[in-house]
Amino acid sequence: MAKSGTSQIIVWCWIIFGIYWFVSAFRQKQTAQRQSVLAALAHRLPLGLSYYLLVFSNLPPPMNSLVTPNTEWARIAGDLVCILGLSVTLWARRSLAGNWSSDVTFKTGHELIRRGPYRFVRHPIYTGLLLMCLGTAIEIARLRSWLALPLMAVAFWIKLKQEERLMLTHFPDEYRVYQKQVKALVPFIL
Secondary structure, three states: OOOOOOOHHHHHHHHHHHHHHHHHOOOOOOEEEEOOHHHHHHHHHHHHHHHHHHHOOOOOOOOOOEOOOOOHHHHHHHHHHHHHHHHHHHHHHHHHHHHOOOOOEEEOOOOOOOOHHHHOOOOHHHHHHHHHHHHHHHHHOEHHHHHHHHHHHHHHHHHHHHHHHHHHHHOHHHHHHHHHHOOOOOOOOO
16 A cells, blocks of 8 residues: 655654754753854755755755655554654663753763763764664655655765864863773674
């Protein structure tokens, strides 16, 4: 049976993510160092484009061409991957606590977090968001959704490189050891 539209599970995963991020943004430490606007644009532009491709279906051909199976099994797989991604993002955000920021920043009293999902990957929020995007792409099954995934990966790769330069400045020895022990996005692989 073919599906139409995005499942309510996928939609609710993104809504829960948005609400949790909005509410938890009020519990941040004070910023001590912030990246430039230009540096922020380097990752925000591809990230914004990836979200645009996921959300807006009224795009010209071939953007809505079906490229992967559009079946009930694909919907279930997409839902499960998106739920897993949401779980990782929430766990990571909670573990990061007041050290989190949507920008590349260093906080007053910043800590190098190595607990929770940070034991398995250095950037679990990005891992979780990439899983959410993958689940959404599986669900939507259109070219636009599959183009969103590499765009999001590029955005996060740019941002994590910026963050890691900042962390190496403030935690030179400790962060270098952490980089050797824990992969950036995919446990034991990448």
